Amino acid sequence: MTTSFSTVTAQGHAVPLYLIQGDKSGTLKTPEAYRELVDKVTDGTFHDVYVFAHGWNNDFDESVDLFKRFFTGFLERRVPSADWKPVFVGVQWPSVVLVFPWEKGPAIAGGNNAEADRDFQHHALGVIGDELDDAEAARLRELAGRGSLEAVEQVEAVGLARAAMRGSLPEIARDTLPTEAELLESWRALDQASRPSVPVNPDFGFADEPDAAAAAGTAQAAGLLSALDPRNLIRGATVYMMKDRAGTIGANLVGPLLQSLTGAGASVRLVGHSYGCRVMLAALSTATLPYKARSALLLQPAVNQYCFAEAGSIPHTQGSGGFARAIDQVELPIYSTFSPHDFPLHDTFHLALRRAKDLGEAELAAEAPPSIYCALGGYGPQGMANGSASTIPIVEQATFEYPATARVVALDGAGERITSHGDVTNAFTCWALAEQDARPV
Structure with missing residues (x-):
């Protein structure tokens, strides 16, 4: 009897969806699904594993709906190949839907009321x-x-x-x-x-x-x-607290999962939304992987804009970004979307995370983000050397053009391409994963 939760079907593809669940400390709650998934990678049933971590969403059904909508859109755009053996994995963890009642648009999740x-x-x-x-x-x-x-x-x-x-x-x-x-x-x-x-x-x-x-x-x-x-x-x-919890889930639950999957021979693709991006980056930064993940797609990441920064590139500190190591754990450049229409991440996130010492620290350039605590999903990556990060418009059904030296590609969702924090299952974002899959390693 299978322990997969469901099947995602589109364009003639029928791909199993497994749910891997953890508690607030990252302790595995679905050992049967975990073992079956790794066993089926080991015996060759699956090879191409797509792991998606949700963000601010404490509802089981809503997170499953997110996984299915995104992967359906991906399947509709992914060109099949004879040796492609896909399986989808949704990482579920106990998060909280954040509501800012003064938002003009939809809240991070749920109704604005x-x-x-x-x-x-x-x-x-x-x-x-x-x-x-x-x-x-x-x-x-x-x-x-x-x-x-x-x-x-x-x-x-x-x-x-x-x-x-x-x-x-x-x-x-x-x-x-x-x-x-x-x-x-x-x-x-x-x-x-x-x-x-x-x-x-x-x-x-x-x-x-x-x-x-x-x-x-x-x-x-x-x-x-x-x-x-x-x-x-x-x-x-x-x-x-959710920032901390996402890091714990990444280190204690997803990191070991990635070690098991890559050790079993899987080609792993990572997807995260909001604080789910922190889950994935924490996993990459703490795990010892036998083989690198193939790709990582960060959808409106609720993580610091300097998380990939090189040493000495963050204002008022000589340290480097806490997730700089994650870049070296992925074969292809990391894709990371951002949008000025993401109200929580563009206008609010840094207010919650600010420090007193952050006030007046805009010795940053005039067009720079207003705080060092601004979100990657609101402003794109900061503090990376020329050529190591590239910012391009996110497009649909076209190859992304960026320098060969780029290790992080910031996909700009301005111009109504990404209209809100939760607008991550649209034609542009689903194409981003299909475009990654079409690239040679």
């Missing part, structure tokens, strides 16, 4: 509370549910949120856990960006807030936090 925001807050507080003892978790939920806090309680809330963070693989040299003061700074930044456009269900305890920007300004002028929306502290803390 009060119900989605309320659901996010409930789930996010549960995730944060899992890392605290029962009394601390109850206290944070109490504080987060108030419309306003005394100054000492606001400091207490920041301390509890930080206590839930554990830290994971750094993406840049100075990518350490934020101090309580820096976590507060990101809370302020998110609050300034927010708009009071989403009503809140008082049954959960979050009262309607006054104008957020004006209130935040008043709070900063007074040196207090009285006007800061506690929901934005929970959002900021969740960004950090």
Whole structure:
């Protein structure tokens, strides 16, 4: 009896889809599927293995739908060959759907409305509370549910949120856990960006807030936090925690999977979306692979723009990008999409991850991203030598033209080619994998 979950069918192809699941620590939850997959690679049933890690998505059915839509679009564009023996693998891990209610477009996942925001807050507080003892978790939920806090309680809330963070693989040299003061700074930044456009269900305890920007300004002028929306502290803390969790999943679950698959003779292609890209890059950066992966496609990666940077190329540090090693673990150049239409990654991500020392650090060029903490999926790679990174428009049904020296190819989704953070199963993104597959190694 097979342990594959489903079959993806298109253009006369019928390809099995296996689901490999891990818990928050990266412990394997589907050993039968894992063993069967590796066994079928070993005996030659499968050779071409496509591994896809989702990002901000805590719903089983939605992640399966993402895998199937993307791989269907890929199959519709992939030219078959006689020796092609494909199998699809979806990596599922417990992530949280992030909701920024002031977004003009769709949220990272789910609806941009009060119900989605309320659901996010409930789930996010549960995730944060899992890392605290029962009394601390109850206290944070109490504080987060108030419309306003005394100054000492606001400091207490920041301390509890930080206590839930554990830290994971750094993406840049100075990518350490934020101090309580820096976590507060990101809370302020998110609050300034927010708009009071989403009503809140008082049954959960979050009262309607006054104008957020004006209130935040008043709070900063007074040196207090009285006007800061506690929901934005929970959002900021969740960004950090899911960032850490994605790295843990990559190192503990996907890295060993890649070692097993490549050791069994598979030609492995990697695909990630959002924080799923961090899953894949963490796996590549920590695993000892018997053979390199064939390709990697990063779809709107929620990772730092300097993650591939060479030593000395990141402002205010001599270190290199934390995922620079991943480049050498892949035979073909890494493809990475980015888009100015990705509101969360272009306009919001760096607010959640900012540090106090990041303020005013735009000794970067005038056209450069506004913060060293900007996302790869919002701005493309930074800090790579001329020729090692190439930026080109993402196109459909055409060969991507880039220099032979390129090791990272940034695919620009401007011009409505990638219209939002979740717009990664369209004709352009599916073609990107088919185009990679058509290239000789």
